[in-house]
Amino acid sequence: MIDDRLRAHRLFLTDVLRKHTDFSATDQNRNIPAPPVQKACDPQARRVRLANRAQWSAGIAGVDLAEAIARRKSRRGFSADPLSLEEFSFLLWATQGVRGVPGRGTVLRHVPSAGARHSFETYLFVRRVAHVPPGLYRFLPLDNELAHVRDVPDMEKALVKAALGQRFVGSGAVTFVWACVPYRMEWRYGLTAHRVILMDAGHVCQNLYLACEAVGAGTCAVGAYDQQEMDRLIGLDGEEEFTIYIAPVGKKSRED
Numbered sequence: 001m002i003d004d005r006l007r008a009h010r011l012f013l014t015d016v017l018r019k020h021t022d023f024s025a026t027d028q029n030r031n032i033p034a035p036p037v038q039k040a041c042d043p044q045a046r047r048v049r050l051a052n053r054a055q056w057s058a059g060i061a062g063v064d065l066a067e068a069i070a071r072r073k074s075r076r077g078f079s080a081d082p083l084s085l086e087e088f089s090f091l092l093w094a095t096q097g098v099r100g101v102p103g104r105g106t107v108l109r110h111v112p113s114a115g116a117r118h119s120f121e122t123y124l125f126v127r128r129v130a131h132v133p134p135g136l137y138r139f140l141p142l143d144n145e146l147a148h149v150r151d152v153p154d155m156e157k158a159l160v161k162a163a164l165g166q167r168f169v170g171s172g173a174v175t176f177v178w179a180c181v182p183y184r185m186e187w188r189y190g191l192t193a194h195r196v197i198l199m200d201a202g203h204v205c206q207n208l209y210l211a212c213e214a215v216g217a218g219t220c221a222v223g224a225y226d227q228q229e230m231d232r233l234i235g236l237d238g239e240e241e242f243t244i245y246i247a248p249v250g251k252k253s254r255e256d
Contacts, residue, residue, distance in 0.1 A: 017192050026190045034105025035184050038142050039121055039241075046148040047140075048132055053093065056086035060214055068213040075218025076168040078250025082128035083173045087215040089144075091249065094211035095176070095204050096122050098141045109141070111203045114196035119184040120204065121241065123234050125155055128173040128250075136234065149235065162230040163246065169222055172248030176219075178204060179236055180244040201245045208247055222246040 011017075023029060083091075093110065096118075100108040106116050113119070122139040124146065126132050134155065137146040152158055159170035169175060178201060185193035205221045212219050223245065230243040 012195060015192070015195070017195075021189075021191050023190065027187045032187070035181070035187055037101075037105060037107040037118060037184070038140060039138075039181070041138070041140060041147045047143075048137070048146040048148070050092065050144050050146065051086045051089035052144060056090045056093075060086065060090055063214040065210075068210045071213050072209045073218075074220040075252065076220050077253040078168075078172050078218065078248070079253045080128070081173075081251040082130050083215070083217065083249070083251065085129065085131045087217070088129045088132070088174065090215060091176075091208060091211050091217075092122065092139050092141075094207045096120065096139060096141050097144075101142070107142070111200070111207050113200045113203070114185065114193075115188050117185045117188055119181050119193075119197050119200065120178045120244070121181060123149070123177040123179060125152065125159060125170075125175040125177070126173075127155060127175075152233070158233055159248075161226075162233050163222060163225045166222065166224070168220065169225075169246060169248050172219075172250035173217075174250075175246065175248040176208065177230065177234060177243055178245045179234065179241050181241050183240065197244070205245060205247055208249070212249060216252055217249055218252050219247045219249045222248070 028034070095111065097110050098107055099110060102108065107118055108116060109118055122141075124137045124139060126137055127134055132146065135151045136149040138149055140147055156170035159175055160167050163169035180197055182193060182197065185197050189196065208219055209221075225243065225246055227243065228238065230246070231238045234243065236242055
């Protein structure tokens with residue numbers, strides 16, 4: 001039996017809100033400046049320069065797209081091998097890398113986003129990446145750098161706790177956590193922003209799945225976690241920015 005609560009929540013999957021949204025009242029149409037496409041970074045934060053495309057392309061074997069799609073699956077077992085800096089840089093390029101900045105408040109990336117609003121920040125719990133000390137980092141796509149956020153004692157244990165006991169979330173070489181800054185999308189779309197934010201999350205994570213196949217790695221998208229605990233672990237306020245999707249990444253296990 002489908003009760004009234006389920007029917008009510010199904011409306012979120014439809015586009016009916018568009019009929020009831022006054023787009024002339026959005027902040028964009030009120031001539032309020034667009035929010036930044038990348039959060040400001042602590043000037044004292046330690047940074048790690050990532051490999052650019054010219055540097056990583058030579059070390060990453062080409063993979064036929066059809067083959068990558070055919071092999072794509074969720075992988076929860078990882079080997080103890082580290083990712084190289086080039087491989088790690090490639091995964092970030094594929095998921096949130098910048099290919100153009102056509103104007104203030106607008107950025108083009110390697111994934112689609114409604115209105116090119118790109119409402120995500122990428123946080124990375126690094127455990128086994130060459131030349132990157134373990135810790136929590138944030139990807140700075142406009143700079144192609146990582147910014148160190150803080151060290152995380154007992155990182156694996158902390159991630160497993162925040163992921164409701166899912167042990168594989170803490171066992172990868174790096175765990176991607178995408179956080180949403182909803183106002184970036186609300187600025188243009190008002191009440192209709194939230195549905196397309198979730199669509200965008202799917203675009204990003206599918207690129208990660210396919211990019212992993214190119215470097216002999218695997219991932220598994222995770223949508224079940226303790227919201228407050230994961231936000232606390234990263235240092236998010238839970239209102240203007242909050243966790244929306246998680247994906248641990250590691251080299252494929254020998255049995256895979």
